[in-house]
Amino acid sequence: MPTVMYRKFEKVCAIVERHGADPAKLIPILQEVQDEYRYLPEEVMTFVATTLSLSPAKVYGVASFYAHFALVPKGKYVVRLCDGTACHVKGSENLLDALRQKLGLTGTDVTTPDMLFTVETVSCLGACGLAPVIVVNETVYGQMTSVKALKLLEDIKKKEESTHVSV
Amino acid sequence: MDAVKYVNIDGREVPIEGEKNLLEVIRKAHIDIPTFCYVSELSVYGACRMCTVEIEGRGLLTSCSTPPEAGMKVKTNTAEVRQIRKIALELILANHDRECTTCVKSTNCKLQDISKRLGVDKVRFRSVQKPHPIDTSSTSIVRNPNKCILCGDCVRMCAEVQGIGAIDFAHRGHDVVVQPAFGKDLESVACVLCGQCARVCPTGALTPRSEVEAVWKSVNDTKKVVIAQIAPAVRVALGEAFGYQPGELTTGQIVAALKIMGFKKVFDTCFSADLTILEEGNEFINRVTNNGILPMFTSCCPAWVKFVEQHYPEMIPNLSSCKSPQQMFGSVAKSLFAAELGIAPENMVVVSIMPCTAKKFEAKRPEFTHDGMPEVDHVITTQELVQMINQFGIQFRDLQPGSLDMPLGFKTGAGVIFGNTGGVMEAALRYVYEKVEGKTLENPDFHAVRGEAGIREAEVTLAGKTFRLAVVHSLANARAFLEKLKAGKIQYHFIEFMSCPAGCINGAGQPVNLTPGYKAKRTKGLYEADKMLQLHKSQDNPYVKELYASKLGSPGSEKAHHALHTHYNARRRMRGKSMIIVDGKQHDKLEIRVCVGTSCYLKGAQDILHHMTRYIHEKNLQDIVQVKATFCFEKCNKGPTVKVGDLTITHCDVAKAVQAVDKALAARQAKG
Numbered sequence: 070m071p072t073v074m075y076r077k078f079e080k081v082c083a084i085v086e087r088h089g090a091d092p093a094k095l096i097p098i099l100q101e102v103q104d105e106y107r108y109l110p111e112e113v114m115t116f117v118a119t120t121l122s123l124s125p126a127k128v129y130g131v132a133s134f135y136a137h138f139a140l141v142p143k144g145k146y147v148v149r150l151c152d153g154t155a156c157h158v159k160g161s162e163n164l165l166d167a168l169r170q171k172l173g174l175t176g177t178d179v180t181t182p183d184m185l186f187t188v189e190t191v192s193c194l195g196a197c198g199l200a201p202v203i204v205v206n207e208t209v210y211g212q213m214t215s216v217k218a219l220k221l222l223e224d225i226k227k228k229e230e231s232t233h234v235s236v
Numbered sequence: 237m238d239a240v241k242y243v244n245i246d247g248r249e250v251p252i253e254g255e256k257n258l259l260e261v262i263r264k265a266h267i268d269i270p271t272f273c274y275v276s277e278l279s280v281y282g283a284c285r286m287c288t289v290e291i292e293g294r295g296l297l298t299s300c301s302t303p304p305e306a307g308m309k310v311k312t313n314t315a316e317v318r319q320i321r322k323i324a325l326e327l328i329l330a331n332h333d334r335e336c337t338t339c340v341k342s343t344n345c346k347l348q349d350i351s352k353r354l355g356v357d358k359v360r361f362r363s364v365q366k367p368h369p370i371d372t373s374s375t376s377i378v379r380n381p382n383k384c385i386l387c388g389d390c391v392r393m394c395a396e397v398q399g400i401g402a403i404d405f406a407h408r409g410h411d412v413v414v415q416p417a418f419g420k421d422l423e424s425v426a427c428v429l430c431g432q433c434a435r436v437c438p439t440g441a442l443t444p445r446s447e448v449e450a451v452w453k454s455v456n457d458t459k460k461v462v463i464a465q466i467a468p469a470v471r472v473a474l475g476e477a478f479g480y481q482p483g484e485l486t487t488g489q490i491v492a493a494l495k496i497m498g499f500k501k502v503f504d505t506c507f508s509a510d511l512t513i514l515e516e517g518n519e520f521i522n523r524v525t526n527n528g529i530l531p532m533f534t535s536c537c538p539a540w541v542k543f544v545e546q547h548y549p550e551m552i553p554n555l556s557s558c559k560s561p562q563q564m565f566g567s568v569a570k571s572l573f574a575a576e577l578g579i580a581p582e583n584m585v586v587v588s589i590m591p592c593t594a595k596k597f598e599a600k601r602p603e604f605t606h607d608g609m610p611e612v613d614h615v616i617t618t619q620e621l622v623q624m625i626n627q628f629g630i631q632f633r634d635l636q637p638g639s640l641d642m643p644l645g646f647k648t649g650a651g652v653i654f655g656n657t658g659g660v661m662e663a664a665l666r667y668v669y670e671k672v673e674g675k676t677l678e679n680p681d682f683h684a685v686r687g688e689a690g691i692r693e694a695e696v697t698l699a700g701k702t703f704r705l706a707v708v709h710s711l712a713n714a715r716a717f718l719e720k721l722k723a724g725k726i727q728y729h730f731i732e733f734m735s736c737p738a739g740c741i742n743g744a745g746q747p748v749n750l751t752p753g754y755k756a757k758r759t760k761g762l763y764e765a766d767k768m769l770q771l772h773k774s775q776d777n778p779y780v781k782e783l784y785a786s787k788l789g790s791p792g793s794e795k796a797h798h799a800l801h802t803h804y805n806a807r808r809r810m811r812g813k814s815m816i817i818v819d820g821k822q823h824d825k826l827e828i829r830v831c832v833g834t835s836c837y838l839k840g841a842q843d844i845l846h847h848m849t850r851y852i853h854e855k856n857l858q859d860i861v862q863v864k865a866t867f868c869f870e871k872c873n874k875g876p877t878v879k880v881g882d883l884t885i886t887h888c889d890v891a892k893a894v895q896a897v898d899k900a901l902a903a904r905q906a907k908g
Contacts, residue, residue, distance in 0.1 A: 075817045075849045078865065082842060111418050112813045115867060118417075119834050124401030125417035125810060126425070133406045 077105045081113060085120045092121045095131055099138060108139035136191070144180045144187040146225055149204045153193030156201040164201055165190065167215040171222060185229065186222070241306035246313065258299040258310065259287050267312055270321070270350040272328075272438045273387035274300045277737065278396055281388050285324040286350065290314050322354055330361035331410075332439070333382035339440040340623075344748045346438030347385060364410050373423035375600050376445055376593035377431055379403075381413050384441035390414060390433035397737060399712030400543075402427040414441075417810065426546050426809035428711065430539035430735040431593030431744025444593045444745055447614045448624055454585040454613065455498040461577070462585040463501040464494050465565045465644075468509065469591035469655030469740040470618045472761035476747045477622040478632040482754040483761030488637020490589075490621070493630050495638055501577075503644035505588070506651030508565035509663070510774035511783070512536065513650055515800050516558045516660075517667040517774075518791035520730055524703075529553045531706075531721070531728040534660050536560045538598035539735035541804060543711050548718055549806035549835060549872035557801040561654065562588050562595055563604050566611030567799050569644065572787050581609060588615045591655065591743030594735070603802050617745025643779035649680070649766030650774040656759050657709040657739035658685040658692065661732040665696060665705075666773045672698040680772040686763075688738070688756075691717055693728075703729040710737045808833065808868035817849055818863035825862045826900055829879040830893075832865045835872035840889075841865075844876055847890040848897070857901070 084101045088094040098117060103109055109132050118125040132138045148168060152161050168174075168188050172181050180187040196202045199211025203218060210221065242249040243261050250265045257280065262269050272284035282301040289299045292309035296316065311317065329351065336342045371379035388405065391414055395401040402425050403416050416425040434442040454462050466487070475486035491502045520532050535541055535556045544551055559567065566586045574581040588595060598604070599612040616624070625632055640646070650666050653659035662682045669677045684694035685705065690713040694705045706728050708717050714733050720726050736742045741758035766772060774780065788796045814829065830836075830845045845865055852858055869877045874886035880896040 074815075074819065075863075078815060078817055079846070110813075110815070112815045112865075112867075115417075115810065115812050116815065116832060116865070119832065119837055119867075124395070124404065124426070125812075126401050126404035126406075126415075127395075129417045129419075130404040130406050134408045136408075 080105050081116065082120075085117065090120055090122075092123050095121060095123065095128065096135075099128075099132055103138060107145075108142045142180070142184065144185050145229075146185060146205055147187045147189065148222075149189055149191050149194070151192075151194045151196070151200070151202040151204075152190040153197065153200075155197035156193075159200040161190075161201040164203070164213055164215055164218050168218055168222070171219055185226070243304050243306070244309045246311060252304045252306065255304055258289070258291075258302045258304045258308070261304045262289070262299055262310070262312060269299060269312060270353060271300060272346060272350070272385060273389060275389050275393070275436050278389065278392040278436075281392065284328070284385070284387050286321055288317055288320045288324075290317055296320060318354075322356060325351060325354055325356055326359050327361060328385045329356065329359045331363050331365040332385060333380070334359075339383070340443050340446065341383075341437075341440035345440065346750075368413060371421045372445070373421035374427065374429060374445065375423075375597040376429040377422060377427070377434055378443050378445050379415075379422055380441055380443075381415065382441075383439045384414055385439055386412055386414065387438060388414070389436040389438065390442055393432045393436050394427075397710050397712055398428070398430060398432060398735065399710075399715040400426060400428060403433065418812070420811070424811040428539040428542045428546070428735065429594040429597045430711070432736060433744075434593065435742075435744040435746075435748070444617050444619060445596065446620055446623075447596065447616050448620050448627075451587055451614050451616055451620075451624070454587070457585075460583055460585045461500045461579045462498065462587060463503060463569060464499045464587045464589060465503050465505045465508070465562070465569075466490060466640075467505040467562070467588065467590045467592070467595075467655065467740065468652050468659075468762060468765075469743060469746065469758070470589050470621070471765070472655070472741060472758045473591065473746040473749075474618050474622060476749055476754075477619075481757065482749060482751070483757035483759075483764075485761060485765055486632075487640070489632055489635040491640055492635040492638035493621075493625050493628075493632060496630055497624065497628055499587070501641040501644075502638070503565070503569070504640050504647050504651070505561050505565055505590075506647030506654065507644045507777070507779065508568065509561040509651035509654040510648055510777040510780050511564050511568070511800065512558055512561045512654075513660075513663045513667050513774035514780065514784075514791040515564075515796060516556050517664050517671060519556055519558060520664065520668060521671060522792065524701075524729065531731050532556055534664075534732045535804075536654065536660055537594070537734045537740075538592070539594035540711070540714065540733045542594070542597070542807065543714065543735065545804055545807035546809045547715070551718065552804050552806065552873060555804055557797075557803060559604070559800055559802050560595075560598060561651075562590065562598065562615075563611050563802070564800050565644065566599070566604070568783070570609065570611060571606075571799055572783070573644065585613045586611065588612050589618065589621050590615055591618050591740045591746045592736075593617065593744045595745075603804075617743075619745055619747060622747060643782065646777060646779045647769070648771035648774055648777050649769045650772060651777075652765045652769065653762050655740040656686075656762050657734050658687065658707045658732065659739065659762070660734075661685045661705060661707050661730070663774060664730070664732075667775050669696075669698060670773065670775060674699075677773065685732075690737075705729065706731045708732065709734045709739055711735050806835075806868075806870045806872040808870050810867065812867055814864040814866035816862065816864050817845065818852055818858050818861060820857075820859045820861050822860045825860050826881055826897070826904065827862050827864070827879070828893075828897060829864045829866045829869075831867065831869050831871075831875065831877045833868035833872065833875075836868075836875035836877055839876045841876040844878060844888060844890055844893055848878075848893055851894050851897075857897075860901070861897070 114128050115125050118128040203210045203213050241252045245265050255261045270286040273281040280301050282298045287299045290311040368381035454460050471487040472483050475484045494502045533554045570581045574584045596615040599615045604611045650663035662685050665682050666680050685707050692707045708714050738755040832841045871877045876888045878885045878888040878893045881900050
């Protein structure tokens with residue numbers, strides 16, 4: 070069985086190849102690479118720059134411009150809290166405080182030391198009718214309250230612990 | 237012929253004569269619209285908003301990004317235009333570190349100048365920028381992001397003209413900063429130190445690194461004897477700082493100023509340029525007659541040499557092994573000439589005055605330090621010498637010209653034109669012609685290699701054989717040219733490369749000049765200086781002849797090789813992390829590193845990595861090894877390179893790599 074890290078490296082090569090090593094496809098390439106690593110490690114961006122004949126500074130410029138790209142490792146569960154107008158009016162700030170306090174996080178310290186959770190805000194998820202909205206990885210949770218949000222965290226933690234026990 | 241089209245500018249009809257944008261038409265009408273992000277040799281960016289004008293029926297537009305159209309009615313100075321410019325400038329100034337009195341760019345600063353012109357007397361906005369650390373890692377350039385106004389001139393210069401892209405914009409909104417990849421310092425990335433970014437920087441965000449204090453210290457040290465060498469391009473530009481025209485020769489005043497400051501001897505880099513021509517010309521003839529590696533590339537430009545080392549390591553053998561004139565001077569002065577002057581070499585301090593920022597890097601290369609003693613101790617730019625003259629209070633315009641000292645101050649015109657693109661080639665031709673043809677060259681001018689085009693080609697027939705020559709300036713042109721050369725589409729014998737557009741006369745260490753046509757004037761200044769000298773061919777320099785007769789033997793001799801030649805090495809582009817592919821649990825695991833840097837990647841490093849990892853899993857070795865994909869062992873010309881433990885395998889393939897791993901593991905087992 071090849072290691073996880075090697076499989077990822079092979080995937081990166083395959084992604085670049087699928088896009089014909091076209092520098093114009095840098096953004097989709099970075100998106101797919103990020104799906105593999107959950108963030109964009111410096112050495113992987115350097116490798117991508119090499120394969121696309123771009124300067125590493127250009128690749129870093131693009132990666133650091135878009136909020137979607139993560140330059141530091143994120144937790145297994147990325148909790149995105151919407152702070153768009155509708156969600157803000159419906160009290161997203163209280164939700165954010167509750168989540169951060171529970172996990173011991175701040176505006177600059179966004180990932181728990183066990184790499185389980187990352188809490189970030191987004192400007193609008195386009196689901197204003199469900200305000201306030203939280204998205205955990207790909208799942209959307211609407212009309213959230215602090216109680217519901219903390220319960221969500223508890224459930225994830227429990228699920229994680231039970232999978233560890235069963236291993 | 238089409239009828240001439242006109243644009244109406246502030247009520248005047250101005251013809252459109254092929255200008256790509258309205259700004260150029262307006263400037264042609266003698267209205268100097270301010271700009272930060274517009275540099276005619278770069279692409280249009282349209283960010284600074286200074287060139288905003290009012291166009292009837294279309295409103296307020298940036299003239300740099302608007303093509304001129306017939307019948308356009310343009311107003312360049314309405315109340316609204318003035319207000320827009322002023323507010324934009326105020327916003328730029330809000331985030332700018334406005335400590336002008338301690339800024340090296342002060343009085344040469346576009347930001348200062350335009351603020352004054354537009355009458356900004358107050359900045360109403362608070363800064364939202366967090367202070368950034370100043371990057372002093374590079375030998376040649378200081379990067380101070382706190383002074384950056386994000387015009388992007390440096391970014392486009394580096395990417396478009398030099399084809400490197402060492403710096404770029406990163407992050408977004410008020411966090412935007414121009415920086416090397418991943419926020420590294422300049423020293424850790426592929427910057428070749430040409431300094432062209434600093435040349436176009438309108439503020440003090442990118443500036444040449446100063447060695448002025450170190451030079452004063454040496455000058456004031458009574459135990460030291462400080463001597464100077466002046467590069468050709470300095471003499472046609474330094475005067476600009478004191479009101480002379482570009483191209484006006486001020487060699488005599490420079491010598492006089494240096495003598496007042498305390499320099500014991502003032503010599504000329506043109507002397508060692510003459511010496512370079514004899515060595516380089518001879519090397520070329522040798523390569524041609526002995527089936528050596530061709531085409532031969534000139535190696536006088538340190539930024540070009542670093543570019544080859546980092547981007548075209550497989551072409552290092554094409555570089556002439558000759559040291560540059562700066563280093564030849566240092567070598568001759570310390571190893572051959574110090575004794576003659578009765579100075580112990582360790583007490584001699586060689587100061588170079590150069591138009592160039594990369595020369596600072598060259599002087600510090602380990603190849604040019606012998607037993608702890610550098611050939612050249614300090615390199616100051618033309619700008620730094622101007623500063624020293626001003627610090628001392630020397631009234632430059634009132635100086636009686638002084639004479640360069642002999643013998644290392646004597647030169648022919650061939651050594652002088654080194655500062656122009658095509659100059660090294662022309663000087664070499666003047667030597668090679670006589671050497672190969674065996675007769676006197678009557679007219680020393682080779683107009684075919686002169687000019688402004690980025691890539692110029694010429695053919696010359698010598699003793700019945702036709703030689704194909706090329707002259708290339710700017711590194712983007714160099715890259716395009718080398719790609720064609722590699723593809724075998726073109727064939728040449730001898731190619732001159734210079735990093736800076738127009739050559740050394742436009743180096744980043746020269747006084748900042750924004751007037752149109754300054755490059756052509758400096759170029760002309762050097763060609764005229766050649767004309768005014770009695771001798772035009774390096775081989776006629778009597779002191780160079782004397783140096784060979786008394787000390788070096790003949791060009792290319794063993795002694796000459798020892799003193800005047802060097803070698804170059806592949807150099808990594810970036811200091812960075814490796815990708816870990818297999819990470820064994822065992823404490824003392826065998827480290828296997830496969831280079832995936834550009835050269836090795838193109839030669840199939842990925843394949844080696846693939847098969848190596850497969851093999852490790854098949855043999856169940858994943859606990860006792862660590863496999864890394866890494867960037868550059870600086871053996872690019874011998875790639876792919878793999879390191880197994882301490883063993884480096886060049887020209888590696890899967891079989892060789894696997895064999896080395898087996899052997900290393902067996903040895904470990906035997907040791908227990």
